[in-house]
Amino acid sequence: MxxxxxxxxxxxxxxxxxxxxxxxxxxxxxxxxxxxxVGKTACLVHIATDKLFRGEHVIHVSFSAxxxxxxxxxxxxxxxxxxxxSLEHVSEVRDETVKHRVIMNFNQQHITINQIISSLRxxxxxxxxxxxxxxxxxxxxxxxxxxxxQEIREFARTMNVEVWFSVSALDDDVPYDTYGVSDPVRELTxxxxxxxxxxxxxDHVELTVxxxxxxxxxxxxHLKLDPKTLLIVEESEPIEP
Amino acid sequence: xxxxxYMRNIGISAHIDSGKTTLSERMLFYTKRIHAIHEVRGKxxxxxxxxxxxxxxxxxxxxxxxxxxxNWKGYAINIIDTPGxxxxxxxxxxxxxxxxxxxxxxxxxxxxxxxxxxxxRQMKRYNVPRIAFIxxxxxxxxxxxxxxxxLRTKLGHNAVLMQMPIGLEDxxxxxxxxxxxxxxxxDGLSGDEIRTEVVPADLSSDAERMREEMLDxxxxxxxxxxxxxLDGNVTxxxxxxxxxxxxxxxxxxPVFLGSAYKNKGIQPxxxxxxxxxxxxxxxxxxxxxxxxxxxxxxxxxxxxxxxVALAFKLEEGQYGQLTYIRIYQGRIRKGDELYNVRSRxxxxxxxxxxxxxxxxxxxxxxxxGDIAALFAVDCASGDTFVSGNLNYSMTSMxxxxxVISLAIKAKDRxxxxxIAKALNRFTKEDPTFKTFVDxxxxxxxxQGMGELHLEVYVERMKREYxxxxxxxxxxxxxxETISMPSEFNYTHKKQTGGSGQYxxxxxxxxxxxxxxGEVYHFVNQIKGGMIPTEYIPSCDKGFRAAMEKxxxxxxxxxxxxxxxxxxxxxxxxxxxxxxxxxxxxxxRDAYKRAEPIIMEPIMKVxxxxxxxxxxxxxxxxxxxxxxxxxxxxxxxxxxIDAEVPLSEMFGYSTTLRSLxxxxxxxxxxxxxxxxxxxxxxxxxxxxxxxxxxxxxxx
Numbered sequence: 001m002x003x004x005x006x007x008x009x010x011x012x013x014x015x016x017x018x019x020x021x022x023x024x025x026x027x028x029x030x031x032x033x034x035x036x037x038v039g040k041t042a043c044l045v046h047i048a049t050d051k052l053f054r055g056e057h058v059i060h061v062s063f064s065a066x067x068x069x070x071x072x073x074x075x076x077x078x079x080x081x082x083x084x085x086s087l088e089h090v091s092e093v094r095d096e097t098v099k100h101r102v103i104m105n106f107n108q109q110h111i112t113i114n115q116i117i118s119s120l121r122x123x124x125x126x127x128x129x130x131x132x133x134x135x136x137x138x139x140x141x142x143x144x145x146x147x148x149x150q151e152i153r154e155f156a157r158t159m160n161v162e163v164w165f166s167v168s169a170l171d172d173d174v175p176y177d178t179y180g181v182s183d184p185v186r187e188l189t190x191x192x193x194x195x196x197x198x199x200x201x202x203d204h205v206e207l208t209v210x211x212x213x214x215x216x217x218x219x220x221x222h223l224k225l226d227p228k229t230l231l232i233v234e235e236s237e238p239i240e241p
Numbered sequence: 242x243x244x245x246x247y248m249r250n251i252g253i254s255a256h257i258d259s260g261k262t263t264l265s266e267r268m269l270f271y272t273k274r275i276h277a278i279h280e281v282r283g284k285x286x287x288x289x290x291x292x293x294x295x296x297x298x299x300x301x302x303x304x305x306x307x308x309x310x311x312n313w314k315g316y317a318i319n320i321i322d323t324p325g326x327x328x329x330x331x332x333x334x335x336x337x338x339x340x341x342x343x344x345x346x347x348x349x350x351x352x353x354x355x356x357x358x359x360x361x362r363q364m365k366r367y368n369v370p371r372i373a374f375i376x377x378x379x380x381x382x383x384x385x386x387x388x389x390x391x392l393r394t395k396l397g398h399n400a401v402l403m404q405m406p407i408g409l410e411d412x413x414x415x416x417x418x419x420x421x422x423x424x425x426x427x428d429g430l431s432g433d434e435i436r437t438e439v440v441p442a443d444l445s446s447d448a449e450r451m452r453e454e455m456l457d458x459x460x461x462x463x464x465x466x467x468x469x470x471l472d473g474n475v476t477x478x479x480x481x482x483x484x485x486x487x488x489x490x491x492x493x494x495p496v497f498l499g500s501a502y503k504n505k506g507i508q509p510x511x512x513x514x515x516x517x518x519x520x521x522x523x524x525x526x527x528x529x530x531x532x533x534x535x536x537x538x539x540x541x542x543x544x545x546x547x548x549v550a551l552a553f554k555l556e557e558g559q560y561g562q563l564t565y566i567r568i569y570q571g572r573i574r575k576g577d578e579l580y581n582v583r584s585r586x587x588x589x590x591x592x593x594x595x596x597x598x599x600x601x602x603x604x605x606x607x608x609x610g611d612i613a614a615l616f617a618v619d620c621a622s623g624d625t626f627v628s629g630n631l632n633y634s635m636t637s638m639x640x641x642x643x644v645i646s647l648a649i650k651a652k653d654r655x656x657x658x659x660i661a662k663a664l665n666r667f668t669k670e671d672p673t674f675k676t677f678v679d680x681x682x683x684x685x686x687x688q689g690m691g692e693l694h695l696e697v698y699v700e701r702m703k704r705e706y707x708x709x710x711x712x713x714x715x716x717x718x719x720x721e722t723i724s725m726p727s728e729f730n731y732t733h734k735k736q737t738g739g740s741g742q743y744x745x746x747x748x749x750x751x752x753x754x755x756x757x758g759e760v761y762h763f764v765n766q767i768k769g770g771m772i773p774t775e776y777i778p779s780c781d782k783g784f785r786a787a788m789e790k791x792x793x794x795x796x797x798x799x800x801x802x803x804x805x806x807x808x809x810x811x812x813x814x815x816x817x818x819x820x821x822x823x824x825x826x827x828x829r830d831a832y833k834r835a836e837p838i839i840m841e842p843i844m845k846v847x848x849x850x851x852x853x854x855x856x857x858x859x860x861x862x863x864x865x866x867x868x869x870x871x872x873x874x875x876x877x878x879x880x881i882d883a884e885v886p887l888s889e890m891f892g893y894s895t896t897l898r899s900l901x902x903x904x905x906x907x908x909x910x911x912x913x914x915x916x917x918x919x920x921x922x923x924x925x926x927x928x929x930x931x932x933x934x935x936x937x938x939x
Contacts, residue, residue, distance in 0.1 A: 066394060067871045067882075091754070095915075103871040110876060119855055119874060127859025127869060 001085045003053060003093055011223055011232045012050040018221040020212050027157040030194035032166045034180040038198045039205050040166035041137055042230035045073045047164065048135050052097040056132035059120060063108040063138050070103050080229040102129060108140060113148040117155050124159055133162040141167045142184040149191045179208040179218055203227060245522045245542055245610045249318045251514055252336055254360045255346035260376040264346055264501040265320060271433060271508055272311035308565050308612045310595050316515045319612040337367045339553045339567040342518025345373045349383035353391040354849060361396050370488045372495050372517055374510050378406055379413045379500040389496055398494040401458040405451050406498055416498060416506055417444060419452045420480050425509060432504025462487040481516055488517040521610025526569045528633035540570040542609035547571050548628035551635045555622050555670045564615045571628060574606040579626040582634050592616040621669045643675050643688035644842040644887055644911050647695050648713035659708035667698055674698060692891060717842060717888040720914050721791030722800040723835035726751035731827035733819055743814035744823035746780055746805055750831050753802035760799035761788055772808035776820040780805055783824025793837055794929040839922045840914040842887040850905025852879045857900040865889035884912060
């Protein structure tokens with residue numbers, strides 16, 4: 001399959017169609033949330049990879065001890081997609097996606113949102129990296145003051161980027177609803193445009209839009225995570241053995 | 242001959258300026274090999290003993306890996322000094338081949354820096370057990386705990402502190418040995434008087450906690466120790482055994498600390514080196530049996546077996562060429578005859594030497610595992626010497642292709658003579674350094690792994706060989722390749738009286754991604770003798786010849802698979818030459834239609850520096866057609882990884898220095914060949930054509 005066909009047939013198209021206003025869009029904030037270890041990062045990386053396939057530029061902000069682990073996520077998700085769709089010109093497409101992706105890693109314990117924003121700005125403005133989206137993986141948004149979220153929104157607007165977060169409650173003992181949204185994360189609802197919850201259902205992980213702009217009626221997305229490849233797939237698709 | 246159990250071959254490996262040379266110097270001092278301590282770049286102008294080259298002294302870096310022999314508490318230790326700059330990785334790799342264990346030196350302020358990462362990766366590849374030494378604990382901002390954590394996160398070591406500092410920065414007094422639970426102080430003018438005392442009261446609870454942490458980590462390697470911990474009867478011996486086991490399995494890195502400059506912590510480090518690093522008999526070494534299809538054979542550290550030794554370092558001394566060897570099997574005696582497997586020449590051992598930092602000692606024999614030096618043996622670095630009828634070669638080390646070249650010209654006749662001598666020497670010493678005369682321009686070209694790599698050799702020509710040279714602009718080693726398959730059906734026909742030439746070859750070429758280093762693959766699908774078997778190798782040879790020089794810019798062609806599936810011959814007019822010519826013609830013809838492109842070397846560049854300069858560094862990479870892979874921030878410090886075309890990296894050290902007030906540094910190494918952008922490709926082609934026209938006009 002050539003790249004264009006792969007983009008057209010991506011489950012991310014179903015993702016977009018499940019949302020009333022289409023994909024998140026520039027200047028907006030979205031959250032993917034679940035308990036720990038359900039598959040937020042995989043989901044986030046798949047969304048980012050779809051953008052990279054489409055020639056968009058993505059900054060992945062991580063707080064991991066090891067950047068190679070993040071790079072490995074991208075490699076794995078790319079390889080799975082390429083294998084599944086029998087992608088043509090694999091190495092060429094891979095090179096393109098790598099060129100459009102930068103991973104920025106911070107030590108979360110000693111950093112303020114202003115420092116992160118200043119580094120992002122340095123990359124976008126000084127480094128001439130025209131980012132279309134920023135993925136915050138594992139940022140402690142539930143701990144952040146509301147002002148920080150406003151700062152990020154302001155930054156997203158001025159830089160014209162779409163911002164995604166993967167968020168878990170720091171303490172897993174807090175109450176969760178059936179969509180995988182914990183109480184502390186629910187409190188963030190007014191400040192973001194999209195909130196998507198991930199929960200286990202039988203042998204797979206289900207995605208639910210809990211907030212979609214002005215709509216706060218939870219809606220199933222007809223998508224799931226393949227437990228083996230951790231790819232987002234259509235609900236109807238049989239899970240590979 | 243030393244009992245192998247009492248022998249250690251140890252490398253000291255580190256980032257530039259983390260104090261490696263000072264540490265080596267102190268080790269020599271405490272082992273009484275030298276009698277005074279000098280500082281690196283010392284005021285007395287003497288400099289540290291391990292740096293044998295003047296140039297290295299000036300730059301504060303160590304280029305050559307001299308081996309020096311010392312004696313510590315009955316153990317014979319060969320200290321192999323490894324170079325610290327990435328441009329000299331072949332030297333690092335070659336010394337890794339001969340050492341059995343290593344001390345990884347880290348700066349307590351700078352921590353794990355990019356060079357440590359590169360060197361550590363190489364050590365992992367060669368399965369070298371390591372212990373770590375956190376140096377410069379007397380510096381402002383010293384934080385050994387942070388460095389220990391970085392060893393874990395950045396290098397993935399299971400790093401465990403075996404000591405605890407008594408004071409830090411200017412209050413560094415000594416260390417607490419967590420094995421004996423004693424405070425150790427280093428008295429006397431040069432720290433050579435060791436005084437042990439009880440642990441200071443204010444540190445005892447921390448020390449207890451750290452000992453528990455240490456025991457917890459190392460008891461994984463010994464059930465006996467684990468039981469002893471539970472029963473409360475841990476002995477020093479149990480600890481040593483467990484740490485040794487963990488270290489040898491590469492699953493544990495015991496960490497020591499101190500300050501070489503302040504003479505603190507060196508003796509315990511040497512105790513640790515002999516206690517935890519392996520002796521040569523504990524390391525598995527293999528050679529390739531050239532008589533049996535390069536099958537691996539395990540070498541045994543047995544002095545009665547036939548000798549196998551590796552020449553790992555050549556040095557031009559005042560008395561002639563000195564060849565450092567490591568003996569893997571058998572022994573070497575003065576007067577013995579050895580056989581150089583590569584050159585197929587026998588030679589007799591005249592003088593056998595043991596090298597100390599500033600003197601040499603004549604010895605009569607050296608046994609398995611040992612390192613010695615030979616005088617006046619004609620050989621190249623990396624040669625294998627054997628005795629008897631063996632036809633073994635030590636595993637060939639991966640030698641990367643050069644990525645940069647430089648035209649050099651002698652300033653006068655004398656210089657030209659000396660340059661020839663120097664080049665001959667350098668190519669023997671360093672397989673990544675290549676030289677040839679360009680038949681078109683008649684210029685002498687030198688090639689290597691980076692700008693600094695070549696700069697050092699140019700300077701060595703001036704200093705050691707008194708050869709003044711003019712250098713041209715550095716040139717990048719481009720390659721050509723194809724981007725799509727293309728068919729050929731080519732007939733070579735010539736009739737010029739007498740017997741003619743006739744050959745036809747048909748088939749196709751396609752892009753090819755080979756295993757490491759493989760750039761061409763030939764597939765023969767000829768059936769029914771359309772081309773007689775004897776002419777198939779001629780076709781292969783013709784294709785290879787055609788790949789030596791591409792038609793775009795005259796660079797070598799890589800990454801092509803050629804398949805032949807049809808052809809024709811003539812019983813009288815066909816010949817080896819005719820098929821070679823046909824293959825060359827077919828190749829050139831198909832190449833044109835296969836959308837050839839130019840490839841350039843892409844370097845993996847790592848820049849480290851204060852976060853405040855991040856924007857400028859990003860900009861500088863962006864301006865150089867670089868791709869930023871990642872940016873990692875750690876406190877006020879950041880590390881940026883990028884992929885940048887080599888052609889854009891000339892002079893980057895100067896740029897970076899001025900952008901960051903000298904506070905950032907970078908390393909680079911060859912990563913891959915990448916496609917040159919269209920516009921630059923067109924410029925290169927135009928320049929090449931102009932050059933050709935100019936030459937044709939001459």
